[in-house]
Amino acid sequence: LRGAGAGFGMIALAAMLAEQGLLAAEEEANPALNPLAPKPSHRKARARAVIFLFMSGGPSHLETFDPKPELQRLHGQRLPASFGMVKTRRAVDKNKLLATKRTFQKYGQSGIEVSDLLPNLATCVDDLCLLRGCYGDSVTHPESVYLMNTGSILMGRPSLGAWVAYGLGTENQNMPAFAVLPDPGGWVKGGAPAWGNGFLPAAYQGTVLRGGPSPILHLRTPPGISEAQQRRTLDFINRVNQEHLQQRPGETELAARIASYELAFRMQMNAPEVVDVRKESEATRRLYGLDRPETAEFGLRCLLARRMVERGVRFVQLYCGDTNGWDAHSNIEGNHRTLCLQSDRPMAGLLTDLKARGLLDSTLVIWGGEFGRTPMTEGTTGRDHNPHGFTMWLAGGGVKGGQVIGATDAVGLRAAEDKTHVHDVHATILHLLGLNHKHLTFRHNGRNERLTDTAGEVIRSALA
């Protein structure tokens, strides 16, 4: 196979070598030539790659990471008047408080409490930095999904992954810089703009990946065309292009386009290998829960995430939960039990595996949804959206684990101590990647736009 591929590869390679000096310099001056060429960070980076585990629909902090004895005590009563007015999506502010049926237990050396829905992840708690005082700006799904992913409740701004790809490029040109693995049950509310490029060049947008032989759109040689033919045709294209370039010397855009065909060819060779987990050991497969029906699907995507960052992909985002996902307006028990069961072992497996391979130090893992859920009940068994206070966690990549930062109020309604806005979380993520959120800008319609708009403070206490 490789031998047969040499035709195109060798010629293109020779051309690349000849052009390389020229191209590399030009690429820096004109990013359109290779928008994803690696770029230096602003300061020394603690994390090289990011895996963002996005729990779509809004997971309840009260059932997972934020135990509230006072909520248990006030169960069935109305929110005390001292809490004032509170805006929610479905006007549940006057509803009774709902205690959680979950029990919390201390884990690890840090003794951080985690709910019994997450027994596996709990064993990794000394690696987690829990942000229990997170808050956002909107009570609706799409606005909050956009806020968490793009820093604005209005649609159309570049996503976090796109900003990172723009700021740093990527180390593996054979793979997309920013890979997105949506839940096969359906996309997050707000859809593809959640991983969109906004006003950044399209090359920085998230690429949707899936398992199987054609993980990337158009990756496979079309049906009816043999691999040998594909290579012959590529050779022909390349020879015509080389002739064309020779008559137009010094045209770097033309040289870059020749190089892009070489890249495409390598992507075609490499990408299927990245998503092919057959060579992973039984132990590894078990670690991610690939052996169990309830965890196999999300486990596979977690394993793919590790394989990708291992190969230099810059930013991987996994969505857990279909379009409704964690959005438990009713039956929070059943809903969260199912989704925790689905994600607990794979996430623990991911952290354990990254650590064992020495990748956790350089890989930032993020967990969170678009918001948390209200302590007030919706109906009798559900909880409404709560952007006023919720939990996220960070692990690896320069994060100081085994600690809790921030707290919600007594019933878990609002962030109350060491509050961290979504902008702060974003600023911290960029900081860990060696990027200053105030300096990572892109001029658009007259304004130097940035992910954090005019806000954002790095959460210093989260840093190792």
Added chain:
Amino acid sequence: MRWLWLNTLPWIVVFTLAAVSTTGRGADDYAIDPTQENHWAWKKPVRPPVPAVKNATWAQNPIDRFILARLEAAGLRPAAPAGREQLLRRVTLDLIGLPPTPEEIDAFVRDPAPDAYEKVIDRLLLSPHYGERWGRHWLDVARFAESNGYEHDEIRPDAWRYRDYVIQSFNTDKPYDCFIKEQLAGDELYPKDPAAVVATAFNLLGPDMTDATDAAERRQNTLNDMTDTAGLAFLGLTIGCCRCHDHKFEPIPQADYYRLQAFFAPAQFRSDLPTATPEQRARFDAASRAYQALVGPLREETARLEEPYRRQLFEKKLAKLSDEARAAHQTPAAQRTAVQQKLVEKTARLVKVSDAEVLRTMTEADRTRHRQLQEQIRQFDDQKPAPLPMTPGLTDAKDRPARTFVLKAGSLGNPDEEVRPGFPIILTAGHRPVPARITPRSNSTGRRTALAEWVASPDNPLTARVLVNRLWQHHLGRGLVRTASDFGIRGERPTHPELLDWLATEFVVRGWSVKAMHKLMLLSATYQQSAQPAAEASARDPDNHLFSRMNRLRLEGEVIRDSLPAIAGRLDTQMGGPGTFPLIPPEALQGSRAWKVSPDAREHARRSVYIFARRNLRFPFLENFDLPDSNASCPRRERSTTAPQALTLLNDADVVEAAQAFATRVEALATTEEERVTWAYRLALGRRPSADELRLAREFLTQSPFRELCRGLFNVNEFVYLD
């Protein structure tokens, strides 16, 4: 009538908050920094003299003298003229976005007439494909899309009418001042002209969260979007930067933003404006009468049949009401007191008789007759006239209390001083806020008319310059001002300020005719230069700052995609109408059910400008080639070079299919291999192959089928980069 959320707006809330807001620095107190006062773009362009040049014979028209004067000053010569075939390919793709046919190439190459090239330009400007190509450029600026975005991304069923309006406007060479007025105030100025009403959809093309929790916030977002876009699109002003505070870099105070927004404040955001032509309306009325003649008697009999049952049921329900309520219902509507009227409204639901109730109480015989009547009515359903067309767009109510406040930090909950409609003070005499002169019209407040008249005026220093610069940018590869929607202090200075002003004044002289400006630019020797620089030019003008050659342009995604079926001879040239849904590979649709493929496969080969513009699912082929995100006005597309682009052009099913059709076409045209290769080159690249290329192709064909040569040609650099 369907209304958007407008009527439910809590204006009173805004008003109340304003009353208690603290007054900070007054909106009139802004002092313009004297160093920013004299920026070139704030001053009306004055027609400069055309410069003298040494090599006067090179110049084809005044444009060239401006360009050449700078080249000569730099000691440079322009590039040689492009070859005939190169020039024809360039100008054809530039004006209509489709490659020239071999017949057109032959005709041009063989035409010895001195005006052969001019005739080509005239022919292309008359092609309906011209509007499809240049309309698309405007759609980028207008952030055109046909769905709402956010979670539900609902379809806007009539948004395509705006796309067609734009294409039509370019094709008919609508004067640009009129094009502006129609989009900003077509409903006020030309209420009888359906096209002008459609034009106002321009203001509503941005994203919209239809299920927003806060209706006032939702309306404010839309107002912001239309204010920002009007500033960028027509004026090249980044006024959106002053929504929250005074502009950091331009002499534009925050109050200017809200003064501009105040022109839009009385607008109602509609999705259901009638847009029928008088003929359509006449046809509809006739069809309605004909239909009524058929079903009228049947409906009357139905009513007669139902009447006693209906009355009986009503009486029964009425008897259950209080004496007062009963009396109120029994009083004829015109004679009811206000209290009675309220009472009737309140209890209407209790006495309402449903069709189902009527049917239930009927005798068997009456019910049978009823059923027969309904069946007979249904038989005429196919003769029911289709509803009249509607369009999104703006209207204005004269009596609407439209007050606009400066919003602190852009927040609706934080209103400051009230402002009146007015123009950015840097563009007013004396740099003071001058309330715009507004004449209320019979159908509206007249505010947007005042704005439109000011924007579309020859006295506006920005309008003409911004548009001629956009035209120049698309023809020459970059604008005279590189930041095409930012003519402010932070924007880039024009590389040829005199030329820009000459073009701007010429544009007005020529009655704002866009086609006249195309012709002027295309006939210039500057445009006709080769992309190969003269030796000294590549060293001393490496970035082509001086236009010492043609910029080598990569074709846009639409042009690449439309060229495929055009070359294969299977382009569907049907114009206009609702958007089409070509095939999207299932892996790109993963998890999204937002795309219902058009059942008629021929439609898939329509021009890309007709592909349904879904906000949350950009068409992948075009997205790959830098189709802009439609959430904000896009002045200039990115031109990236990526591996996914290569994968798309190599492996996309449409490309493979087009290559097959291309091969079939060529095989029917010629019998020998040499002839076939020649045809393939002429169709795909607009020229004959050289002897070397012929040899290379034939060598390739010893092992590969002809369709692979065709697929290969779709992928070579020359196919996507113009000489």
